Amino acid sequence: MGSLLIDNVTKSFGETDILKGINIDIQDGEFLILVGPSGCGKSTLMNIIAGLEEATSGTLELAGKDVTLASPKDRDIAMVFQSYALYPTMNVARNISFGLEMRKVPKEERDRIVNDVAKLLQIDHLLDRKPSQLSGGQRQRVAMGRALARSPRVFLFDEPLSNLDAKLRVEMRTEIKKLHKRLGTTIVYVTHDQIEAMTLADRIAVMKDGIVQQLGTPDEIYNNPANMFVAGFMGSPPMNFIEVDIKQGHAVVESAGETHHLKLPCADAIAAKGLDRVVLGIRPEMITEPKPAPEDQDWLHSMKLDFDVVEPMGADTMAIGQWNGIDVHSRLSPKAGMTAGTGTEVQVNTAKAVAFDIQTGERIC
């Protein structure tokens, strides 16, 4: 059992509030990802979960037991650090078994566990090496091995992949996902890479300024963002934000010198608030070359768009034009053969378009 309940946890350093009341209920076996820009408090929260820092107020329950004041070694939590933090003078085997040694596990059992873990992570041929003799990816595996060896209730990963090159990062990401499937241990994982967050998480907690902005499944976070911050943080390129006038429940958009009235799924909510100007949020993949989309038939609009820049990316082509004088990203199929130029015919799908309050940035609908 490795459920974790973070109940109203705050942390202040003097006058500065780093965490302003965090509430997260993590289920046993869940893969929870904390994302947010640097300085949002995610690493502090991680340290508090690990017991390396003390919360100013609030409680922390691990498997139903209050561990708010327990020391790190009594929490049964293992952590993988961004810098790996391998012990430089110990070889790989001892790095992995050090935690067991400190917990007075007998030698034979330690050796057995080290061998099992090393096989699992395919580092059994490296056991005699020192960390300085390993590549980045191998160090990463050893760091994970060290965490695995103790079979803890909860794993903490603190930006574990950010020191790897792009190719290795994708490989290790898959490996971590497989590992989680296989072990079923609760994982709390900090990252600022939203692709990692989307691909790995059961649930994502998006943090900013010491507050959880939204906690939900990757699908909820992506398609139903709670506010402009979450919407802008997730997705690459991020969601387009355009300030628009509302006329009879339609967003007024000017593109390539023509005015269009886009039908919005949430016209009623905007009307209920009596707003006549909102921030329209629309994902780049909703602006495409003309193509059939039968289920969203009612929400399709065709219009002309002047593309200033076209960026072929292989699988997709990103093209940037302007609505109401603001840059708008669109994601096109490379087959459409788009080039920079004026008056390109595009299709806009507003089925999943959202609207935000101009003042607060909160989602209207």
Place this chain on the structure above:
Amino acid sequence: MVANRSFNLGRLFIYGCLFAFALFYLAPLYVMLTTSFKDIEEIRSGNLLALPQDPTLYAWIKAWSSACTGSECQGLAPFFMNSVKIVVPAVIISTVIGALNGYVLSKWRFRGSDLMFGMLLFGCFIPFQVILLPMARLLAELGLANTVTGLVLVHVIYGVAFTTLFFRNFYVSVPTELVKAAQLDGASFFQIFRHIFLPVSLPIFTVTIIWQFTQIWNDFLFGVVYSGPGTQPITVALNNLVNTSMGGKEYNVDMAAAVIAALPTLLVYIFAGKYFVRGLTAGAVKG
């Protein structure tokens, strides 16, 4: 070709200068050594720079075992032992305290730890002379006046400022995440020190031990002020030996005594010197 020639000339000049300086600095040592192997007749009649014509160990034996230091005539041997008895515990204790201080001040910060480090640092800049009287009072109160233990205490107190500085600055470069990882692995305060920090500390231990050994062995002021007749360190005895004149001045014995007094620090530096230099620069480039 021209460039090559001027390069060679430049090299020649540099090596010439280095050689001249080396000669200049080694000259006193040369005179000391040659003089110590001459007999007194040869010193009176001969050239200061000449090699001994009839080398003798007379002066060395006398300096070691029978030269007079004041009213006693036992040579330097007992005082050499006094110095060893002062230096060994003082070096060990001050180094161990410094290592633990440095570990705490770099990795286990607490409220006011920076202030404490600042104040310890201040200790490096207090001149010996300033603390002579208060320290004498303290030693008297503790009943340690004129004892080896008292001298050890003085040197430990004075040395801790330096040893703490050395270790603290060395341990600052050890990643703090190692401490966090070890804490999660269940290691205690001392286990982390023992398993993570000690194994990487060889360079800084070498630096600290050489530094402390040299400082304490060469100390004269504390030695002369806080020692009694039976506890004087070798530096004080050397001074007494040279200043005690019975009959003619025996320069050969003085020289032999001076070399004996300087020998331990000289040897330590010759054998561990490269580690010293390596240790001093260890923080600069990660190995």
